[in-house]
Amino acid sequence: MSPLSRPAVHQAASLLLTYPDSGWPTHLHIVRTVVAQLPLSDSQLLLRRFCDAVADVAPLELAARYVATFDRSRRRALHLTYYTDGDTRRRGASLARLKGLFRKHGWELDDGELPDFLPAVLEFAARCPEPGLSVLVEHRAALELLGHALEKYRSPYADVVRAVCRTLPGPAPADHAAALRLARNGPPTETVGLAPFPPSRPTEGARR
Template identity: 65%
Template sequence: MNAPLVHQAASLLLSYPGSDWPARHRSVRAALRTETGGPAALLLRFCTRVQDVPTLALAAQYVTAFDRSPRRTLHLTYYTDGDTRRRGATLARIKARYRAEGWQPAPDELPDHLPLMLEFAARVPAAGRALLHEHRAALELLRLALADHRSPYGDVLGAVCRTLPGPRPADRAAARRLARTGPPPVETVGLDPFPGSAPRGARR
């Protein structure tokens, strides 16, 4: 499994489908054409499910999926911290993690926005994978909520969750317990950096 490739593809698929969506969709399918099975298969299934959906219609589905309910937000700290002061401290820590790797993302998005975190994981695999692992509970809760909503985006979250170590929560109650206790630590030593250019907005 090429986890950085899955993370980059998921980042592109989970970004708002604006005017660049058709080109983004083609790029993801082309990048995944040599991958078979596993998380990549879920991403390709999503691509197939939405390939004939007009961009404006898909944008409406996206808004319904992610912007109409706090149970399906792409801002991961909401699942563990809610609207509390603690969330501000968590956001500051995430931003500090980005800076520690020499990355300054665009200022118009919160650092816990999932597409942003996935791009970071694609470009800085060790640090990014550890960050995603720390937010495993939020990812699983979002995956379950999208499944309940019968959204095709559930496949994208399923692919992301399959790239993370350890067993998946069996149900929502188990995911909520994970949100309270946090995941066990993960070993990141030995992960090679993702080849290629720095992420968008990066300053190396």
């Protein structure tokens, strides 16, 4: 994918994966306009398909679907480090490292927002393409696992995650295998040292 197109895909995906509140119709209109102007690619087609699938869904109904999809199953969580670290001490270190990276590039998260929340990571990748892409590549296994879980759930949101995966450089088989291993074994369950896993619904995405 063209380096010029990648940030636009990441920004579009960030908006589409954010909880559909009262601003959703505006966000969807913006995304559809931008995506229509992108060069033809797998990512562009996947984003268009998602937008078409939800275009006639009332915001309240889509919000209910969003909650059912992402808030009621940890296998479809939007927090990337959960797939690799689970509720362990190790996850705290991963979150601190991500937060430090954001701050290094002048990025501040909203209060109470975790730095591994996928819409926030995607917005960071759109605004700071080089370090943001590195974060997404680092968490490619989590993205693959999330994509598979959404496909199994038959959610149109699978297209948005797959669109992001298509923007990542290099072959995917090794990460795909890692995602399958996580799916079979499940994430770690140690809970010492971490607060309860928060819902993703109230967050709005990162802001500078």
